[in-house]
Amino acid sequence: APCVLLIDEIDRADDEFEAFLLEVLSTWQVTIPELGTVSAATPPIVVLTSNRTRELHDALKRRCLYHWIDHPGLARELEIVRTRLPEVSNELAQQVVALVQRLRTGGELIKPPGVAETLDWARALETVGATRLDAEVAAATLGAALKYREDSERIRASLDKLLTA
Template sequence: MNQLPASIDDTLALMDQAGYVADRSLATVLHLALKMKRPLFLEGEAGVGKTEIAKVLSSTLGRDLIRLQCYEGLDVASAVYEWNYPAQMVEIRVAEAAGDTDHSELSKSIFDERFLIKRPVLQALEPSLAGAPVFLIDELDRADEAFEAFLLEVLADNQVTIPELGTVKAAEPPIVIITTNRTREIHDALKRRCLYHWVDYPDAERELEIVRRKVPGAAQRLASEVVAFVQKLRADEDLFKQPGVAETLDWATALSELNEMALDPDMASDTLGVLLKYQDDIERVRGSKVRQMIDDIRKDAPHQQSMPAV
């Protein structure tokens, strides 16, 4: 288990150590969340690196990563705990066969912790030799509002109430990272319990550094042109879904696997399905539009070449 970063610069260094290219504003709020032991609420478009932040913290701090992937219909049994009913039934039958008919004692026996199946929320509150785990509540906006309301007790008091057992409280608060893609608004009551940060698309310089680190096999010119193309798409095109950093990395990797050294209009059109995920967006961009965008990028080539190498 590693020590928590003592400053914003240490937090930046910690992220850099894991290959995550963070800006100072993100490092600042992350440092405060760790220092103040408050949940960090990360909002932003899909593919900008929100989930990766929790993974980086887990690996660099040497903490367990416990992930709760949210979805519509998520309930307490899937997220927090449930009882092992088959094992409880076996216990009841064994007790009955032995002539034990004291129902009060039997009830205490079957609602024992050994029959408790612990789900991510409960796991995150348990003590660990590695220190408090990193608890990732991913894509909270996909869960129902009822489950969001349930989380208030967990986030406010680091505890869960189990009717049959009582209250389970964490000896040390977990490092909580909550992400949302903003498909719906999260209630203010939950946000107030967290520190907040909007994770935006990176600027061209930072995105190029990310590509160079994550796709080291990509030719320098290809990496620069891929980033410039994606940046231009986000700025100039009215797309249904703009490509995130994850899609930029996928596209750079795909073109590198095809031994491309620079953006070729035909190859770029043929591989747009790696970058864009909706047919209307692909049709809007492919063909002559791709060629025009690449020509425009190359007119700005001196600017692209001036970007610092990593």
């Protein structure tokens, strides 16, 4: 069975690495000056991830199949939080996940929070001893979920409404 090669956040790699990767994906071999050419006996399954911080070269994109992964639904995200952070109360986990889901669907954020930010926020709330998510504690810890000042300011102004929705 082939092995799997994961290259995470390929969009953060430089042009030289992208050129190197092109050689590997085209011929399943790589040339190392000190060693010569090394070929794969069995081509690996290569998985590239990208956050789209920059465009990849067309030559690399032609060698890829694309699959976009949406944010999980409320039930799945709650399951992720409960599994990864069992120390967070069920009530707090439900409140955080519900609010993050509302933030994502509002469509007004520069960068909607991902699952990592949901986990960070729940962890931050647990760290400060929060047992419930109210406007005051949400405002104080919002930076765990939102990474742009404009997003934080916009959401802070409507936290009361968002928390009661």
